[in-house]
Structure formats: structure tokens, C-alpha cells
Amino acid sequence: MDTDTEHDGGSRRERPWLYAWNRRLRHLQGISVRNLVVTPPAIRARGKTIDDDDIPNTLQTASKILSQKENHLLHSSRSFTDLQSHASKDGSANKEPAMRPRRRSTLFWNDPNPRTRQFKLEDIINSRMADSFFSLHCEDLDEPVYISEVVERANNPSFRSFDLNLCGPYVSRMDELTLKIWTKTGEMPEHILLVELQVHLRSLQFLGKTLESFHQPLPANSILFHFPDGVYSNLTDLPPLETPLQASGQKTTADGTALPSSSYDALMKLANLDECVQDALATREKLESQISSILQKNEGSLNITSDAVAAQEKLVLTKSYAALERKRVRAAIKQKEELIASIKTRKEAMVQGRTNQEKIRSHLPEAQERLVSSEHLLNQNAEEMKGQIRRIAEDLLTIYPIEPIPDKPLAFTIAGLTLPNSSFEDIDREEVAAALGHTAHLVYLLSFYLSAALPYPVNANGSTSFIQDPISASLPARTYPLYPVSVQYRFEYAVFLLNKDIEYLLSKQGLRVLDIRHTLPNLKYLLYVLTAGTSEIPARKAGGVRALISGKMTPNLSRRGSVESAASGELVQPRKAWESVSKMNVSLASDKVKKPLSAMG
Template sequence: MADSWFSVHCEGVENPVYVSEVIENATNPSFRSFDLHMCGSLILRLDQLTLKLWAKPTAEAEYVLLVELQLHLRSLQFLGKSLDSFHQPLPSNSVLFHFSDGVYANLTDIPTASTASSVKYAASDSAALSTSSYDALMRLANLDECIQDALATREKLESQINSILQKNQQAIITTSQASQAQDKLALTRNAVGTERRHLRLAAKRKEELIASIKARKDAMARGRSTQYKARSHLPDAQLKLTSSAKLLDQNTEDAKGQIRRISEDLLSIYPIEPIPDEPLTFTIAGLALPNSNFEDIDRDTVAAALGFTAHLVQLLSFYLSVPIPYPIKPCLSNSLIHDPVSASLPQRTYPLYPVNVQYRFEYGVFLLNKNIEIILNKQGLRAFDIRHTLPNLKYLLYVLTAGTSEIPARKAGGIRGLFPGRLSPSVSRRGSNNSSVYGESVHPSKVLDPGTGKLNGDVKGRKKPLSPIAGFARMSQMA
């Protein structure tokens, strides 16, 4: 690996005609192409040159002359269009020349053209050299005369053209100035057209801004008028706001009291009691329900307990206005639950009673526990464990029934007292002792129409509709 560069020298020229760039750290350096046309015909027509290659093996050493070639260009050997097709080994310190027609080299075993010519002439010193014929010399003389005549004609035409140009110099200048003026006029017209388009766009934008400002002024005027009217009604609105806030607080407290009363009623219908000596194990209406562990169980008891639990969860979601994602169909010991949420399920309805396919029953209990967890979250509570069905329900009812104030009395209209504007499907409680206790009075021969909210006529002989709680309590007693 060495740093190298080369120089080209010609006979009769003191300084090198070309000095290449330096190629650093290379074993086979490749130098860029160069052109000697700037040197003139004296150098370009020479067929002999001297090439010197300089190299420096280390950074501290000086450049030394590695190769010096006395080249005769006619003695170069053609290697091919490129080196890809040349597979012969080359001697060391060979210099390859890349010309426009291919790659050439000066190998040591090829004599130079001057040597070959001297040998040829030495072998034929005594032989007479042949000359051209008379006809060829005459044709050459005629050709020379034609060339001289053409050169004279060219010089004559050049002088005539120069004299014509000098005579019409002013006209040529005028024509050039006219052409420049025409170009300048075209540029000016284009600039004027562009500015006119900009002016039209600016005028249009101005009109749009004026219209927008006018519309904003009108809107501000209307707003000020509306603001003035609103300020005139502000004192009355503030009074209404104060009274509405008080009424809202009162309704909230009344709603809490009604929810507390309803929770007490639900807890009395479906009492949830702990089983002694078994932590976190409860019974509902006297029936034990395990916490998601259904091995070695009484299938009928578990089915009835889950039916009571499902109905209790459905009533809590209704009275607490908490929609549950998994609808429940309470049917005592044959209760069902539906899953419309999960994707890619072969079945949507699952039993809440033990069946032969155990995973369907356990998945139904899981959906029921998810409903309980959602109701707890809506009340701001956190479930102990999603698998603990009755402990979570007991915790929810304990919080809903907590309080030291007196439980409010049942209002006339049943659920209508808790949810204004919503009618209960079983408002008529003809002959009920509870209605008499809480001051409820219903005509014995009329019932409330669920569709219109008005009392119908004489309906003697018809059976009185029951409320959801009373109806299910009667069914549980029959069971």
C-alpha cells in the first residue's frame, strides 16, 4: 500500500504537460481521465512521450521514482474493450492506458514502432524506393489548387460579410434594441395582467370581509339585545334557581328515603342471613347458596336460591335505575340469564339452575355475579370478590338501608312517588291492609289503566293486578 501519482513529459517541453492527483494507500491505483487539448496541436500531434510514476511507501518517506516509461504510442498493444475479457497475467509495474476505444498496454516483449522501422529500413537500404505516378501527382496538385481556391474564396466571403456588418451596424443595433423592447413589453403585459388578477381577488376579498364584518355587527347587536332581555329576567331566574336547587335537594333526600324503604322491603321478602361457623356463607329466604363452588350440592336448593337471587337482582336494577348488561328472566327454580354482549358465542341464554352441562350453569352464575358487581359500582361500592354472590348482595342492601332517620311512609301511587312521571303497572291495591296503613285509598270498583293513567269504570269480577314484590312473595309462599 503506497501513495502514488504520475507525470507526463514531452520532448522539447521543459515542464511536465500533465501531473495527476495523488492516490493514497493503494496497491493498484486508478487515476482519473484527463484531456490535453488545452496544450495545443504541438503536443497533441506527438506520438512519443515519457511517463514517470512516483510512489511513497510510508507517510514519513519521500516520493521516489518507481517507473519511467519511454512510450511510442503506436507500439501500444490493444487488450480489449475492458479488462473483464482479458484473463492473461500482467507483469509487475505494468501501466494500462484507457482510451475511448479500449484498454492498451506497453508490454516488455513488444518492440517499439521506431525500432521496427529502423530494422525494416536497414534490411532494404540497397532497394530502390517506389514513388507515386504522374497521374497521382497531378491529381494531388489539382486538389491543392482547389483547396487554395476554397481558402481564398472563404477569406473573400469573410471580408464581404465583415464590410456588410460594419455598414449596417446601426441597423443591427436598432433591430436588437427592438427585439429587446418587444420582450420587455411582453414581460410588462404579463406583469400587468397578473397584478390585475391580484387586484380583482383583493377587491373580492375586501367585499367578503365587509360582508362578514357587517354580519358580525348584526349578530353582536342581536346578542346585546338578547343579553339585555336575559338580564331583565335574571333576578326571577335566580329565585327559580334557588327554589329549584332546594327542591332538587329535597327530591334527592326523598329518593334516598324511598330507596331505603324499598331496600328494607326487599330485605324482608328475601332475608339474607349468615350461616353459623361458615365465614362468608349466607342463605337467602332460608336456602343456602355457595359462593361459585357447586360440588356436592343439593341441585333443587341451589336452583331455588339462585331463582330468588336473580329476582332480587332484577328488582334492585329496576328500583335503582341501573341497567344491567345481562338481562335476567326470573322463573323460580328455572331462571335464565341472557348474554347479548360477548361475541362468537354458540348460545346466548344460560340456565341459573344446575344442568348436565356444568360449564353453561357456571357461566350463567358468572353473568349474574357481573350484574351484581355493576350495581355495586353504580352505587360507588366495590365488590369483595365477584364469586361471592350473597355476600355482595348483603353488602349492597346493608349500605342501601343504612341511616338513622325515620323510614318514610309509602306514598300513594306506589312507584310513582319515587319516579315522577312513570306509572307502576300495579298501582291498584284493592283490599290491601298495607294501603290502609300508609294512607292509600283506591276505589273498590275501579282500577288504574297503565296506558292512560286514569281510573277505569266498574270492573267487578276482575282480578286485581299485583305488584312485582307482592306477586313474587305469594309465589314463593306457594313454593
Template sequence: MSSPAEDNSGGYGDVADSRRERPPLFASNRKLRHLQGVSVRNLVITPFNRSRAKTIDDEEIPNTLQTPGKILAQSENHTVHHSRSFTDLKTPGDRTGTGSDNDKKRDMQRSRRRNTLPWSVDSAAIRQNMLNDITKSRMADTWFSIHCEGIDAPVYISEVVEKATNPSFRFFDLNTCGPLVSRSDQMTLKLWAKTETMSEYVLLVEMQLNLRSLQFVGKSLDHFHQPLPANSILFHFADGVYTSLTDIPPVQSTLSAKDLEPASPNAQPTSSYDALMRLANLDDCIQDALATRERIESQINTILEKNQDNVHTTSKASQAQDKLTFTKRAVAAEKKQLRISMKRKEDLIASIKARKEAMANGRQTQDKARSHLPDAQQKLASSADLLAKDAEEAKGQIRRICEDLLAIYPIEPIPGKPLAFTIAGLALPNSYFEDIDRESVAAALGYTAHLVYLLSFYLSVPIPYPVKPYLSNSIIQDPVSVSLPQRTFPLYPVNVQYRFEYGVFLLNKDIEFLMNRRGLRVLDIRHTLPNLKYLLYVLTAGNTELPARKAGGIRGLLAGRLSPTLSRRGSEDSVASSEWINPRRFSDMTFKVNGNADADKGKKSAADSLVPSSNTTAHPLRMSTM
């Protein structure tokens, strides 16, 4: 076993001798800047120290003679007997002072147990209250402070750890306190505690220690299982955990003057003969080298003094050579800059010449245009008038065409149903297709698709979703969407309901597009016929009379059919020869609408409107493929 001094310098003595660990830091290098934390183990506020001249056992306590626990313990039928003595009580022989020596030895060897009579009561609440009282008497609120010599205020004050018997405080860093504190190895630690029964904190431990006197416990407390004394204070350093079993600083052995004296007064330390000879030869070599250096320096100075003029001439020649090289380089740079300037000058001359020629040509063109300007102004005015007239006529023709379309496909409201309309006598719901007549809806959508197709043609507005009107089998295409597996959608009810509804949605989008091109706003895109009726109402609005039809149309087609060749269809003879045809003949034309007889009646009345009057020509209605 090593001495305490040896334990302080590198070992850990009686605390952890079996572990055979050594701290990485030397004791002399242990300063306050290395201290990281403090913890307390086995906290005891009021230690149990009872001193009596005479031991008291259960039989001598008057108020416990008739307790239920004692009666139960003394019962004859009770097989388990509780201990009748407290800890460290004397034997009955010692209490009375009688008995032989053998009896005393036998009593000392007898095992002793704590009294368990107070815990043999039947009530669990009483036992719980007793445990709570014991716990409250052991637990306390603790905090500590660190003081250094020469500083009045404490350098560190910890937080308060409440209700703990083994409090562990937060780690800290004393480097922020300055070198006076961080480089010191002396400190004073004061531990303050307070239980629930106390009103103020009391100073429990005041420890003045030198950090070199700490004993090494281990790198951590995880594997340390040896008992520690009461109120043990553990110090956590970067290299491990230390505790203070004594505050005596370690004894460091130093060499005395007696140890430095030689063993014999006649023995003197000196060098060998060979070493002395080597030193002498080395000194001679050094002196010879110094003399040679001085001689060479004097020779060089003499040569330089004799050839001073030649050296000066050589220096001037070198300077002239450098100046010549610099001059040649500057001349080459100036020549290059001159070539660039000459090329720039030639380019500017050519550019000015080209600009002069362009200006001359421009003046000639301007003079020529100025001579034609009066005629062009007259043509511009006449062209503007003609354009305005054509635009006005186009508006009138569009109005007349829309009137004809309304006559062909009349859109009328259904009495008693708001925003419900019919087209050519067939009702069309507003995008709600539950419990409908499939054939009637298909025919109505065919009429609507044909009307939208004709409006896009006469208004010269290409619709985004092309329509192919085939009456009750009409279809619509979607070339805009990217992620669609199919591009064609039916405008008649089919088994796949979403394809039909999507086709009606595309038709409504076409109507919205036509209205937006005319500057109209759609309130609800799902109202197919109301929106279409609103568009036709705006297109047919006007106070002037409808313009007459231009030559051509149905009457021209009839005349062309009676003409034998294409060259005769537009002549005056062919037109005159077609006057004997009865125009009412076309009033008997019927349109097949998916086998629906009601639609034939509406189409017959619509065909009557196509008969030209005596003062107008036929309407150029382009019928779709039936």
C-alpha cells in the first residue's frame, strides 16, 4: 500500500486501489480551469448520534407495554418473533452487570437485528406516513459556492437542487473568471442545505482544499461501487472524478545540496584527451578560415580599385543596353498602335462614304415618294372610307346572318322554368343530365353544335375546340389538353357518362370563347342555351334595316345545278333560266333528326325561312354533312 503522499501524486490510495487507474493529469497541473462540476453523495443533515448511559429496550418502555404489535409478537400461537433490541444495544447481561465471561462472549457473537415492531402494524397508511417522514428528514435543498483567496465575492454560485440526497449540479467553466482564478489551485467550497423543517439554509460543509491533494476515483462513477463517507463531495475534472479524503497537499521530493555533492572529493569531471585534441584542431581550422576570408577580401578590394574605370564603363554599357531594349520595345508598341489607327481611319472613311451614298439614295427615294404622296393620300382616304363601309356592311351582314340563324334554330324560353330554353322546339338542360330523354338531348345538342359551328364560320373566329356537327351524332375534339388519352368526345349521351359531360363542357367553352371575342362576359358557363341566346341577341341588335343578300347563296346554287357546265353557272342566262323554278319547292324539305318527328316539323319551318324574297337573293348558308 502506497503512502498518502504517493497517492496524492499519482495514485488514488484506499479509494480505488483495486482499479489500478491513474489520472492523465499530474497533480501539479490540476488548476481551477480544469474543474467542470461538483456533486454530493450521502447527504446527511442531522446525523443520528444518541448517547445514553443506559440502554433502553422494549420491556423498559412503559408506554409500549400494551401496544397491539407487542401483544401480537408475544402471542404463543405466533411462530415468527420480532427482534427485541435496537442496533448496537448491550446484552441483558451487560445491562444488569451479572453473568459469566463465557456468557458475555456468546452474547457478543450472537447476531443482532434492528427492531421491526413499529412496522408490524396492520395499517398501510401508517407505514406510508412513517416512510414519508424518514424520506423528508433525509432529503434537502442544496447549493454550493466557490471562493478564492483575495476575492471577496464568490467566484461561482450553483443552482439549487431540490429534495435530493445525492445532488448533482450543472457543469460550469471557470475560465471566464480570469487568470487569477483559472490558474489557482487553492479554493474554498461551501455547501448549504435546508430541509422542509428548516426556515433558512445552513452551512453544512466548508472545505478549504488544495486541488493537488484530491484523490482520483475514476474516469466516471458508473463503475465505482465502493462506499463513500457521509457528505462526500466529488469533483469532476476533464480527466475523471476526484474526491477529497484529506486536504493535505502532496509532498514533492526535491534534490538537496547533499545529493548534488560528488561521491569522492578527489574525483573531478573532465573531458578525455581525444576530445580535447579534436577541440584544438577545430579551433585551428576556424582561425585559418577566418584568416583566409580576410585575405580574399583584401585581394578583391585591390582588384576593384585597379579596374575602377573598366567597371564604370561596363556599368554604363549595361545601362545603355537596357535603355536600347526599352526604346525598341516602345517603338514596336507605337508602330502597332499606328497600324491600328490607320486601319480605324480607313474604316471610318469607308463608312462615311457608304453613308453619303445611302443618304443620296434616300434623298432620291424621298423625292420620288414626295411626288407620289398626293395620289397616295387620296388613295388612303378612299381606302379608309371603303374599309369603314366594308366594316359597316360586314356588321350588317353578320346581323342579317344571325337573324337567319335565329329563324333556322329558334331558341325560346320554357314557361315556368327560369333559365330553361329550347332550340328548334327541343329542350336542352343546363349541364344537368339526370332523368333525360337521350334522343331529344342528342338532337338538341346537334342543333347547338351546328349553330356554334356556323357562328364561328360567319364571325371568322376559330374556336379552340373544333366541332363536327352530325345532328344527333355530333362530336367535339380537344386538341389543347396534353394528358388526355382520347381527343374526340361525343355530344350525345353514351354509357361512359363523363365523356359525354366533358364534351358538353367543351361546347360551353366554345360559346364562352365566342362571347369573349365579342366583348361579352359569361355569368355561368354551364348555361348553354342562355349564353348562346345572349350572344345572338347582341349580334342581331341594331336600329337600321337589314341589308340585302348578295348574289349567290341557295339561288345561285340552284341556278348552277341547272347549268350544263361550270362556266355557265355564273352567267346571266343561267340566272334567267332559273327564274321559272318555284322557290316554295324547298319548303317541303325535311331534316332527319335521329328519327324524331317533332324535329322534322321545326326544320320544315326553318327551311321556309330560307326561301328568297322578290327583292333579295339566297342566303349563303353552309349546311354541314348530314
């Protein structure tokens, strides 16, 4: 008990640095209320007595707690619980104990319905929580000097800080005020005056630097005053913090030891220093008066000097403005000259453009005539190119004839060799390899003469031809054989790539493939379209050794010995010359056929 008292006393013995006689309203910074209790005005007389219903809310005063500790054998009524049964007065064991009737529970929390308890809890909160604000009043002033904001639904409202220096020195220098606290609960129609307190700032008790250091319980409706040095209150049961003034000339420490006061020499020095300060103040006032008189005497000269200085400043400002305007004029002149030069350049360019336009117009008729002749020549070359392609296709059909097999639909042979349509079961491997070699060589020649690069390059090596796939990146191999091998899928994939090349050649000619698996039918269809036409097949152009024979026509090898060529009026050469020319044509034709093979490598 003594330790707690010493602890409490030590915490409350924190010394404020603001003396009690120096406290003014200008030092007051804020106000807060703790343990707010609102007692609404009685609207009707109480219709029942105070009994066990109010036991949980009974006020626990210090005297009541002390009496309960002294008389611990006595206990208060516990009618809100079930009473224990008691035995009869005679205490006989063979008789049944007399049972006292049980009273009905009066504890308002004993309702089994949780919704009812919730409503009661909300009613208690609404009755205890209140909206509050305060106002500060001073003597001889009708209006309040400060009105705080409204703090809604709070039991311990803390209001905002304020500064009473704005009210003027008359208010800020006062040490007395009247504090009024206005509250309103949810059941009240308007705010009521809860507390009206006449406060003298000297009578306030210091609680500590902060409220957390104060460990004693606060009574209901405690008002706390916040100053720069800590928190104060108007509690009357706290011991005073102020100590009486010590005897003059001595000071005491916390343990009561007397300290010596200032010496005589120190006091004399202090008096001399005070006299020096007073002399300095008098001298300053004297100098101020002399300076004022001199200024009044020379007021006219000072005005002239001020006017001259103002005129000089105005002149400098005018010169700066004039220099700025000159700079702007120079910039405008420079911009004007640049615009004039630009316009002149544009005019010259326009004149030059008109001259070029007239010159181009003069050359336009000649250019149009050249365009017409060029278009005619282009069309003629296109027709000749079609005729040459037609002749080449005829020659290829002659070299690699593709003929249908009787009684078998969509079955063809190439150069007399049977080639199935992507179905390689029960086949003659050598015959299929030779047929695929002829087909690969024919596809390669068509791509060469049609100027269409194959997406899958073909290497025609007869029965050991192969094809490459440079497109698919996920495949492990790039070269696939066009002849049956032990790994069947590689051979079938090579045939598929060859069919894709044939499809590409057909698409380049604007043709559509119905079934990509038909190798020879699609190739026959392509050659049939290339050789289609009603005009006569053109002859080969003279070149090489044949150009040495001037004025002589060389008969077409593919048409040699035919009745149509003989009837066309071609010149018949002597027998020896004809045989020599025929031999040269045969050698040249073989060279042309071998040229793609040599390029194939």
C-alpha cells in the first residue's frame, strides 16, 4: 500500500514549468472530457422502487467498498440468481428439508433470446454515448470567446486544439473563465447544459505531462485542461503540488538541504549592470529624438534627393525598355529578310518547275508513242513466251509421254512406267523408283522453264532421286528419298513433297488441284494446259552455230518429216547439208536437256 502511494505520489509530483500565478488563457491549448455521464431530465415520476434490477449498475463508492471489506461476512442480495434450498429449522435428518420458493430472475441479461439482449445492449449504448461540445465564456463579455466542434457518440470526447491569442490581449491575459459543456443523447430532442464550471486557472491541479502517466481513476464528467507543460484538472481530492516559498536568501533541494543565496558582490554587479542598461536605453531614446529632429529639419532636401533617385531609376527603366524594343525590331527585320529570301527562292523554284513541266509536256507525245510501242512489244513477247512454253511443253511430252492405263481410272504411266497415286503396296520397287525419277526430272524442267522456284528442291538422279525439305524446322532430317527404302514413311513423305511441288506449279498457272495425291494426273493436267492453243507451234529461234547459216530455215526436230511441215513451204536443203544441220540440232537439243541435269549437280 505504501509502495503504491509512493508510486502514485511520484508520478503526480512531476513539476510543471508554468507557475500557477502565470497561467493565462493564452496558455490554454485544449479541453477534453473523461467518463461522460448524461442524466436526462425526469419527464415523469418514478413508478417503481429501486430494487435488485439496479444491482449491476450500483455506484461503488469508496466508503461502500471499505465497509464491504470490513464486513466480509455480510453479503448483498443475490436475487438475480437461483437461491439455494435450506434445511428445516429443527435439523432432523428423517424429515424432508423445507424448500423455499425460488424467486424469478431479475437480471436483465438473463433473457434467452439473443435478439432481445442485442436490443438492450444498443439501448444502453445509446443512453451512454452522447454528442457533446463546449463553449468558453469570460467575464463582462456577452458572447462566448470560443465554441468547439461537436464530437458525436463519444463517452470520452477529445476536442480540437485552439489558440485564444486570436481573441486579443483582453481575453488572453485573463486567468478566469466559465466552461459550459452541452450534450445530447439519441433520446433527447436537443442539446442540454450538462456542466457549467467557474474555473480559476491558479486552482487547477497538475496531473502530469500526459494523461497516460496519471494512474488514478477519474470521476464522472472529469474535465481536463491541456497546457503547454502538461494536463491539468479541477479535482479537489488530489494533494497540492505547489510548495510554499522558502525563506528569503535561501533555497532548498529535494532532501531539504539549504542552498546559499547570491553574494553581495554579485548583487552589486547586477545593480551596476541594470544601471548600464538603463543608461543605454536613455542614450538610445536621445539618439532617436536627435535623428528625428534632423530628419524633420532636412525634409525638403531629402524629398529632392528621393525625387532625383526616383527619376534616375525611371530613366534606367526607360533605357532598358528602349534597348528591348530595339532588339525586337532587329529580330523582326531579320525575320522579314529571311521571309523575302524564302519567297524569292520559292519563286525561282516555281519558274524552274514550270520550265521543266513545259519541257516534259513537249516530250510527252513521243513518250506516249514509246509507251504504246513498248506495250505492243510486251504483249508480243508475252505471246511469244507462251508459244515457246507451249513448244517446250510439247517437247517434254515427247520426251516423257504420260499415257493413261486402259480400264483403270486415273492411272497413268510415264515413259511406259507405271506410277501409283500415293498407294505403294505390292509394287515393283525398281519400276516405281524409275517412274519417280522421270517425274522428278520433269517437274524440275517445268520449274526451270516456267521460272518458278520449287518450295521443295528436287535432285533428279534417275532411280535414286531425292527431294529436300528446307521449310519444316521440327523435322530431324532434311533429305528424303524418291525411291522405296526400308523406312517407309520417309519415302511416302518424299512423294508427298513432290506432289506439293506439282501443286505449286499448278497454282502458278492459276489452276486448282482437286486431289494432291494424284501425281501423274495432276502433271498431265498441267502439261495439257501448257500445250493448249489453236495457233501453230513456233519454231526455235536461231542461235549459236545455226546463226552462221544466213537466210536458211531450220526445221523443228519435233515436227521433222511430218506432212504439215513439208506442205508449209519450208526450203529443202541438200542431203549432206541437211544431215549436218540435223546432227547439230540433235546435239543442241541434248545439251539443253542435259543443262538442267548439270545444274542439278
